[in-house]
Amino acid sequence: MEGNSRGLESADEVLRRRAERVVPGGMWGHMNVARLPAGYPQYFRSARGCRLIDADGRSYIDLMCAYGPIILGYGDEDVEAATAAQRRLGDVMTGPSEVQVELAELFVATVPHADWAMFAKNGTDATTSCVTIARALSGKRKILVARGSYHGAVPWCSPSLEGVTVEDRAHIVYFDYNDAASLERAADEAGNDLAAILVTAFKHDTRRDQELPDPIFARTARKICDAAGAALILDDVRAGFRIDLGGSWEPLGVRPDLSAWSKAVANGHALAIVAGVDRYRQAAARVYLTGSFWCGAVAMAAAVATIRKLSTTNAIAKMAAMGQRLRDGLTAQSQTYGFSLRQTGPAQMPQILFDGDADFALGNRFVVEAMKRGVYMHPWHNMFLSAAHTEADIDDVLEATDGAFRAMRKTA
Amino acid sequence: MEGNSRGLESADEVLRRRAERVVPGGMWGHMNVARLPAGYPQYFRSARGCRLIDADGRSYIDLMCAYGPIILGYGDEDVEAATAAQRRLGDVMTGPSEVQVELAELFVATVPHADWAMFAKNGTDATTSCVTIARALSGKRKILVARGSYHGAVPWCSPSLEGVTVEDRAHIVYFDYNDAASLERAADEAGNDLAAILVTAFKHDTRRDQELPDPIFARTARKICDAAGAALILDDVRAGFRIDLGGSWEPLGVRPDLSAWSKAVANGHALAIVAGVDRYRQAAARVYLTGSFWCGAVAMAAAVATIRKLSTTNAIAKMAAMGQRLRDGLTAQSQTYGFSLRQTGPAQMPQILFDGDADFALGNRFVVEAMKRGVYMHPWHNMFLSAAHTEADIDDVLEATDGAFRAMRKTA
Numbered sequence: 017m018e019g020n021s022r023g024l025e026s027a028d029e030v031l032r033r034r035a036e037r038v039v040p041g042g043m044w045g046h047m048n049v050a051r052l053p054a055g056y057p058q059y060f061r062s063a064r065g066c067r068l069i070d071a072d073g074r075s076y077i078d079l080m081c082a083y084g085p086i087i088l089g090y091g092d093e094d095v096e097a098a099t100a101a102q103r104r105l106g107d108v109m110t111g112p113s114e115v116q117v118e119l120a121e122l123f124v125a126t127v128p129h130a131d132w133a134m135f136a137k138n139g140t141d142a143t144t145s146c147v148t149i150a151r152a153l154s155g156k157r158k159i160l161v162a163r164g165s166y167h168g169a170v171p172w173c174s175p176s177l178e179g180v181t182v183e184d185r186a187h188i189v190y191f192d193y194n195d196a197a198s199l200e201r202a203a204d205e206a207g208n209d210l211a212a213i214l215v216t217a218f219k220h221d222t223r224r225d226q227e228l229p230d231p232i233f234a235r236t237a238r239k240i241c242d243a244a245g246a247a248l249i250l251d252d253v254r255a256g257f258r259i260d261l262g263g264s265w266e267p268l269g270v271r272p273d274l275s276a277w278s279k280a281v282a283n284g285h286a287l288a289i290v291a292g293v294d295r296y297r298q299a300a301a302r303v304y305l306t307g308s309f310w311c312g313a314v315a316m317a318a319a320v321a322t323i324r325k326l327s328t329t330n331a332i333a334k335m336a337a338m339g340q341r342l343r344d345g346l347t348a349q350s351q352t353y354g355f356s357l358r359q360t361g362p363a364q365m366p367q368i369l370f371d372g373d374a375d376f377a378l379g380n381r382f383v384v385e386a387m388k389r390g391v392y393m394h395p396w397h398n399m400f401l402s403a404a405h406t407e408a409d410i411d412d413v414l415e416a417t418d419g420a421f422r423a424m425r426k427t428a
Numbered sequence: 429m430e431g432n433s434r435g436l437e438s439a440d441e442v443l444r445r446r447a448e449r450v451v452p453g454g455m456w457g458h459m460n461v462a463r464l465p466a467g468y469p470q471y472f473r474s475a476r477g478c479r480l481i482d483a484d485g486r487s488y489i490d491l492m493c494a495y496g497p498i499i500l501g502y503g504d505e506d507v508e509a510a511t512a513a514q515r516r517l518g519d520v521m522t523g524p525s526e527v528q529v530e531l532a533e534l535f536v537a538t539v540p541h542a543d544w545a546m547f548a549k550n551g552t553d554a555t556t557s558c559v560t561i562a563r564a565l566s567g568k569r570k571i572l573v574a575r576g577s578y579h580g581a582v583p584w585c586s587p588s589l590e591g592v593t594v595e596d597r598a599h600i601v602y603f604d605y606n607d608a609a610s611l612e613r614a615a616d617e618a619g620n621d622l623a624a625i626l627v628t629a630f631k632h633d634t635r636r637d638q639e640l641p642d643p644i645f646a647r648t649a650r651k652i653c654d655a656a657g658a659a660l661i662l663d664d665v666r667a668g669f670r671i672d673l674g675g676s677w678e679p680l681g682v683r684p685d686l687s688a689w690s691k692a693v694a695n696g697h698a699l700a701i702v703a704g705v706d707r708y709r710q711a712a713a714r715v716y717l718t719g720s721f722w723c724g725a726v727a728m729a730a731a732v733a734t735i736r737k738l739s740t741t742n743a744i745a746k747m748a749a750m751g752q753r754l755r756d757g758l759t760a761q762s763q764t765y766g767f768s769l770r771q772t773g774p775a776q777m778p779q780i781l782f783d784g785d786a787d788f789a790l791g792n793r794f795v796v797e798a799m800k801r802g803v804y805m806h807p808w809h810n811m812f813l814s815a816a817h818t819e820a821d822i823d824d825v826l827e828a829t830d831g832a833f834r835a836m837r838k839t840a
Contacts (some may be wrong), residue, residue, distance in 0.1 A: 031529050040544050040709045045718025047523050060525055062517040071526060080522040085720055090518065105474040106502060108696040110492040110804060111459050113472055114483060117443050120450040132452050137549040137698055138719040144582055148591035157593050168583070169718045170556055176716035179560035181569050186595040253720075279720050284520040286549055286698050286721035297452045304588035306457025306581045307550040308497055308665075308691050309698035390520060413523040 027071040031059045035052035044084060053380035063090035065404040068392060076392040077409055084254055087280035088325055089404025095283045095321045102317035113313035119320050126323055128262050129271040130291035136310050139253035140168030145305050150212035150247035158206035160213040162193035164221040167251055193219040194227050196236040203240045212247040213237050215254035217264030223396040226361025232342035234270040247273040254279055256264040258364050261327055285318035289415035331403035338405045339363030345414040353421035367398040385420030439483040443471045458495060465792035475502035477816040488804040489821055493812035496666055499692035500737055501816025507695045510733035511726050518725060523718035525725035531624055531732050538735055541683040542673050542703035548722050552580030554700040557717050562624035562659035570618035572625040574605035576627035576633040579663055605631040608648040608768035615652045624659040625649050629667035631674030635808040638773025645680040659685040666691060670776050673739055697730035743815035750817045753777030757826040765833035776813040797832030
């Protein structure tokens, strides 16, 4: 390894230096650790269960789960056995495989609002497809979107305006998440041109407290769509299968017309799902949606195995319980050490912010100290539990966070 | 299998009937055989080398290569050994792996205009990213696109207008491929607001004769971009690595500023590549481009193995030679049997159309007869050779096409 011949540089530093030459900025997107405090490794060598090994061989309990895709644990044996069997047959071919039908049937049987399903590769593919299908059916154009919600990384919805034209967002009307009056005002603004309301499963914006959906807000969205003949689109890309196997708004009793899924649906294999009710079936068939790898059978076999395992085990309840164990432990530690935390959102998708920490100085210090003790946390993006996190793992996490709080108090 | 208990239905028919209930229209996109004559199987069981087995166990020599992704053959041993090794370590993790740097370095070393590279999942991701990067650098908006060229399946470029708004294409200006005067008129129309010219590697529109790029047209595109400070974007998604390892316009001596790649770059594993010259490096770093699975290491290991094998073997020359062998054989057969064919484009990406066949009646008949004889061809989309097609395979194809021509003549 090049790193070994340069005594002062770590393997991670060597890789960053090499990448700086051949990748713009050295790295891009949500996994760019330039967004994180110094000390975060950029490169990883391997992963198994809930553990990551970085390029320098350091091991971490991972509370990010690849920013969501890993729901049963890295390299889950059942998922990998299913993908190995499919791989021996074929993956991307000149048409789909039987497993595509099997997955569509399983998804429709699992998710109550899904009368049909289609498959793609990115969460952005799924949200963009839902918007296009809604417009195709209604012939209307306006899409209501919550300010600050993340729906993908293309011009109509990117969090950045670099390279975006005004026309890319000409028909996006903004409201405030969980604010029914604001949603009604946006619908009034759209008037007779309302194609859809697009909402995330809960408010999981970065750098802010998370909020579960207010039932009044959710029912208002449903009511507006029903009155206007518009589509209620649930963006379940980030939360899908971590809250409820039937979709994240099932516990609320509010069902969408269309839904976008990705991340965890195939335990880390690249897959996205667009699902919907019968009313949108013909419009979905008319819109031209396609991609070179969208019928790849291996990712579909992974999704079938993932959904089967989620539905036949207590995986979701376990993730919630482990998240609660972490939350309770952190609450106790923060009180012991005199820090004030806000832990928001579903326990299995925790957001942990410090009070009075607008610049994230405390949060950054905390996660760096936790990382030194073998736990990979994020200072301002929600984290993710997987079914591979055991009580013993959470207790190891809490031992590390105890050390982190203690180190912070010493130097406070 | 359900099919066996229903004597009259084939396995393919059973799968279609099941899919009809849970997938809009039963199937979507470019692999939907509703676009093809009756008799085409929709579902495939397995694939190896250049051979496909359909859901009913029938075997075909495949001239579609999954519509392009398969360039070394299905299940290529070197690619699969590389992916198996990476898979044992990790795939999608909480950050990229060393192989991401290795792939970026290899791509930059292989493709002369590439000073940097970034990775995504769909060809559409790559074309959309190039357009956004071009706008980010220039602050200008107009993108010149050839009428009928395919650049992806999202509203700004989809071949369908279902669900598309006027604003999605507000800044797209159209010209005719290979028509330098038409390109100049489009540039005049864009005026001082020209961000980019986006061109496919050659004219490979469906249902039409293919055209290699006219050098005057290519140099005109380069000259317009140089004069305006706009980006020449080469969409090499479909042709990339089948014409020239350095990019499909290398033989022309015209280099793009940005290029979009996908399909064949990882021999069937889901990957797309955005590459560019130094001038666009900072803009590429500023635009927010990301996806849940974009740092997946297995597809990158596949790309490294694919590029190494393409560069250390005569794969591209072999594909061209096998394509020429097919073309010559078909020319001779068509003369023997009294049919007039137009075989256009690069021999390794053949488009085969019958003269006087506006409704594709002859072409449809021909491919159905070839299919009955064990060869999977397409009546109006360009086909793809892979390095796994041997002389013996091409001779088998020609035996089938001889039978197809003979059957057509008998009933003519």
